[in-house]
Amino acid sequence: MQSPEILPHLFRNEYAKIVSVLCKHIGFERLEIAEEIASETFLTATETWGVKGNPQNPTAWLYAVAKNKAKNYLQRNSVFQNKILPELTKSQSESFEPEIDLSPENIYDSQLRMMFTICHPSISPEAQVGLSLRILCGFGIEEISDAFLTNKETINKRLFRAKEKLREEKIRIELPESEEIEGRLGSVLSTIYLLFNEGYHSISQNKTLRKDLCLEAIRLCSMLVENTVTDKPQVYALLALMCFHTSRFEARQDEKGEQILYQDQDTNLWNYDLIAKGEIFLNKAASGTMLTKYHLEAGIAYWHTQKEDTKEKWENILQLYNRLLQLQYSPIAALNRTYALSKANSKEEAIIEAEKLNLTDNHFYFALLGELYLDIDRSKSEENFRKALSLAKTSHDKSSIQKKIDRLSK
Amino acid sequence: MDEYLILMRLDLLTKEAQPSPEQMQVYMKMYQDWVGGIAAQNKFVGGTGLSTEGKVIKSGQIITDGPFAETKESIAGFITIKAENFEEAADIAKACPILNGPGNSVEVRKIVGVDNTR
Numbered sequence: 001m002q003s004p005e006i007l008p009h010l011f012r013n014e015y016a017k018i019v020s021v022l023c024k025h026i027g028f029e030r031l032e033i034a035e036e037i038a039s040e041t042f043l044t045a046t047e048t049w050g051v052k053g054n055p056q057n058p059t060a061w062l063y064a065v066a067k068n069k070a071k072n073y074l075q076r077n078s079v080f081q082n083k084i085l086p087e088l089t090k091s092q093s094e095s096f097e098p099e100i101d102l103s104p105e106n107i108y109d110s111q112l113r114m115m116f117t118i119c120h121p122s123i124s125p126e127a128q129v130g131l132s133l134r135i136l137c138g139f140g141i142e143e144i145s146d147a148f149l150t151n152k153e154t155i156n157k158r159l160f161r162a163k164e165k166l167r168e169e170k171i172r173i174e175l176p177e178s179e180e181i182e183g184r185l186g187s188v189l190s191t192i193y194l195l196f197n198e199g200y201h202s203i204s205q206n207k208t209l210r211k212d213l214c215l216e217a218i219r220l221c222s223m224l225v226e227n228t229v230t231d232k233p234q235v236y237a238l239l240a241l242m243c244f245h246t247s248r249f250e251a252r253q254d255e256k257g258e259q260i261l262y263q264d265q266d267t268n269l270w271n272y273d274l275i276a277k278g279e280i281f282l283n284k285a286a287s288g289t290m291l292t293k294y295h296l297e298a299g300i301a302y303w304h305t306q307k308e309d310t311k312e313k314w315e316n317i318l319q320l321y322n323r324l325l326q327l328q329y330s331p332i333a334a335l336n337r338t339y340a341l342s343k344a345n346s347k348e349e350a351i352i353e354a355e356k357l358n359l360t361d362n363h364f365y366f367a368l369l370g371e372l373y374l375d376i377d378r379s380k381s382e383e384n385f386r387k388a389l390s391l392a393k394t395s396h397d398k399s400s401i402q403k404k405i406d407r408l409s410k
Numbered sequence: 411m412d413e414y415l416i417l418m419r420l421d422l423l424t425k426e427a428q429p430s431p432e433q434m435q436v437y438m439k440m441y442q443d444w445v446g447g448i449a450a451q452n453k454f455v456g457g458t459g460l461s462t463e464g465k466v467i468k469s470g471q472i473i474t475d476g477p478f479a480e481t482k483e484s485i486a487g488f489i490t491i492k493a494e495n496f497e498e499a500a501d502i503a504k505a506c507p508i509l510n511g512p513g514n515s516v517e518v519r520k521i522v523g524v525d526n527t528r
Contacts, residue, residue, distance in 0.1 A: 315439075319442055319446075321446065321450075322442045322443065322445060322446025322449065323442070323446075325446055325449035325450050325454070326445060326446070326449045326454050329449060329450075329452040329454070333450075334449075334451070334452070337446060337450050338450065341443070353447050353450065356447070356450075356451050357450060357451060358451075
């Protein structure tokens with residue numbers, strides 16, 4: 001393949017793999033060296049491939065170069081030669097040759113361990129997401145700052161501090177003990193979920209990048225279900241949830257990047273393959289007795305993949321929201337629950353419940369009331385849409401509310 | 411905001427008063443919609459329904475089976491909520507769907523923590 005587009009993708013994937021494998025080998029303290037070796041590998045690749053064309057097997061080529069660079073580093077590094085190597089030779093075989101294992105099994109194992117290292121509770125969730133994007137997904141600093149809508153400097157500082165902290169805490173690259181796994185898994189899952197939301201809900205204009213974030217989150221979560229230590233029901237639930245959401249990725253935006261509301265989406269654009277996968281994962285999530293917010297959210301997302309606007313669908317969504325809110329309150333869930341209530345019970349009941357929510361600084365709150373009053377009291381509907389308009393921040397939100405008002409005054 | 415306990419009492423003992431599975435489903439929906447509404451206002455703290463079995467231990471270590479019932483009513487469930495004052499707590503409790511059943515009752519109690527100086 002001569003196409004230039006192969007490079008960024010290949011680099012991203014392989015960068016992440018090489019860094020994790022090297023780190024498992026030389027220790028998390030030398031993360032920077034692992035990153036440097038990986039970067040140098042790609043620099044060499046760009047130079048060589050630019051002249052000679054892409055090799056037959058680019059991945060194998062990259063691994064061979066990375067291995068050589070790593071060996072060179074290890075051999076000329078005096079600390080390694082004088083301190084670490086003697087230790088390693090003592091405990092292992094007589095003739096120690098630093099062998100860098102880039103087999104698929106070791107790559108998988110290294111990345112899984114790295115996931116638990118990076119998602120350690122000692123650093124902030126934001127830093128966990130940033131480090132995951134860099135080290136587990138191989139995203140460039142520019143891409144990460146684009147996703148977070150900030151500048152490269154901020155991201156660089158954030159990642160640097162997070163790495164320092166992990167080093168200070170002497171976090172080792174390993175899977176936690178089985179009694180520790182539930183707790184640590186929670187932290188890994190919430191990072192994956194944040195990473196996913198960063199892609200799914202970000203207002204960044206870069207659609208390809210946003211979709212990549214979603215797919216990366218799915219990939220990381222898939223790695224967890226492939227391991228018998230980490231394939232817990234809540235992991236399947238999160239995976240199902242992300243599949244269901246991503247199935248609508250293409251349908252929820254028009255060419256101009258404006259969001260298309262759920263009820264207006266072209267269902268032909270839904271990805272039915274992902275929906276089917278989501279269903280399989282949701283079934284697997286149903287084992288055991290644990291009920292997490294991922295289970296409830298996956299259930300809600302499942303019902304949203306059902307096109308028909310049935311009473312059953314909205315009744316199920318309502319009950320799932322009822323339980324989700326008891327588990328964890330959020331204004332958005334409260335508003336969505338009230339919308340489901342209007343569909344399952346009645347608009348009149350939903351208006352009474354909506355007014356109790358009192359989320360008067362939230363434009364979605366007034367937009368919901370505007371929607372609920374639509375067929376009941378037009379002037380109240382308009383009044384609420386106008387309040388929503390005055391609170392809306394993005395130009396996209398403003399224009400979609402304006403459209404509602406325009407339709408009302410016709 | 412203070413926390414309040416809402417105790418729900420209904421007749422769990424009289425056979426004729428027990429709902430059919432279909433009725434039960436309707437009651438559960440009403441109950442869940444009520445609790446969901448409280449949670450949507452971010453006023454739900456915790457609590458749950460209770461199974462109908464129970465043990466009662468009286469002074470002198472005498473243990474009897476079955477939920478405690480001086481009258482026909484037993485505690486069927488409890489939730490704790492956040493409310494500005496007793497009035498609001500009572501308003502929330504008034505909407506509890508078990509009150510649709512004659513003889514049923516709901517009791518609201520303010521929770522006094524160990525540290526009540528706040």
